[in-house]
Amino acid sequence: MQGKIIIFSAPSGAGKTTIVKHLLNINPQLSFSISACTRDKRGRSEENGKDYYFITPEDFKKKIGNDEFVEWEEVYEGAFYGTLKSEIERIWKSGKHVILDVDVKGGLSIKNFYKERALAVFVKPPSIEELANRLTARNTDSDSSISSRIFKAKFEMGFEDQFDRVILNDNLEKACAEAEKLVNQFLSAEPAIV
Numbered sequence: 001m002q003g004k005i006i007i008f009s010a011p012s013g014a015g016k017t018t019i020v021k022h023l024l025n026i027n028p029q030l031s032f033s034i035s036a037c038t039r040d041k042r043g044r045s046e047e048n049g050k051d052y053y054f055i056t057p058e059d060f061k062k063k064i065g066n067d068e069f070v071e072w073e074e075v076y077e078g079a080f081y082g083t084l085k086s087e088i089e090r091i092w093k094s095g096k097h098v099i100l101d102v103d104v105k106g107g108l109s110i111k112n113f114y115k116e117r118a119l120a121v122f123v124k125p126p127s128i129e130e131l132a133n134r135l136t137a138r139n140t141d142s143d144s145s146i147s148s149r150i151f152k153a154k155f156e157m158g159f160e161d162q163f164d165r166v167i168l169n170d171n172l173e174k175a176c177a178e179a180e181k182l183v184n185q186f187l188s189a190e191p192a193i194v
């Protein structure tokens, strides 16, 4: 079996993590690629090696120097995130397909790297106002972090046309059902649907 990679990208708060968690719960063929990041762990709600590999900026720089990332970015000021080549290889060696959620620029870089082995899905929020509401209700970010996420979201919304597929997440149940369908089609296609 040739391993494939499914990328969910969106502005922060659009719901990509929620949709990816749903897919992981229902599809045992999929395994989550854990990114490296330099931001602080969010208390007890996150676990090192499960949500992210939380590493220091110095270690992150070393990994850049050693060419260990498929892509990496300073997603928010002072916070670096990167997709590790070793994660993708680990998952493919285990006989599963990779699924991950990254920001919009990162998603396009991964698609460009893996080409037809990858499906890039843009999760579209109903509006910028709804994004702000969701981030506020999620209660994981400070007001200034929410402001910078919204600022970036306005720019990222212009990239949906560059993705293979777009899912509007105005209703979570509907969006999850659509995501399930896209993923099943992609995984059953030879070599890829795009």
Ligand SMILES: Nc1ncnc2c1ncn2[C@@H]1O[C@H](COP(=O)(O)OP(=O)(O)OP(=O)(O)O)[C@@H](O)[C@H]1O
Binding pocket: 010, 011, 012, 013, 014, 015, 016, 017, 018, 019, 101, 134, 135, 137, 138, 169, 170, 171, 172, 173
């Ligand atoms: N259709 C929806 N309607 C209302 N709330 C939603 C919907 N989809 C997701 N949410 C909620 O919105 C919040 C943001 O979702 P989520 O964390 O999945 O976004 P994200 O795109 O992964 O953001 P980030 O990039 O910051 O990780 C969560 O609290 C989630 O439960």
Ligand SMILES: Nc1nc2c(ncn2[C@@H]2O[C@H](COP(=O)(O)O)[C@@H](O)[C@H]2O)c(=O)[nH]1
Binding pocket: 010, 011, 012, 035, 036, 039, 071, 072, 073, 075, 081, 082, 083, 084, 101, 102, 103, 105, 106, 107
């Ligand atoms: N370009 C990349 N973006 C990534 C990666 N891992 C996560 N992310 C995205 O960063 C933001 C912030 O996430 P948060 O956990 O601090 O809320 C979010 O959009 C993630 O999807 C990565 O490896 N590369």
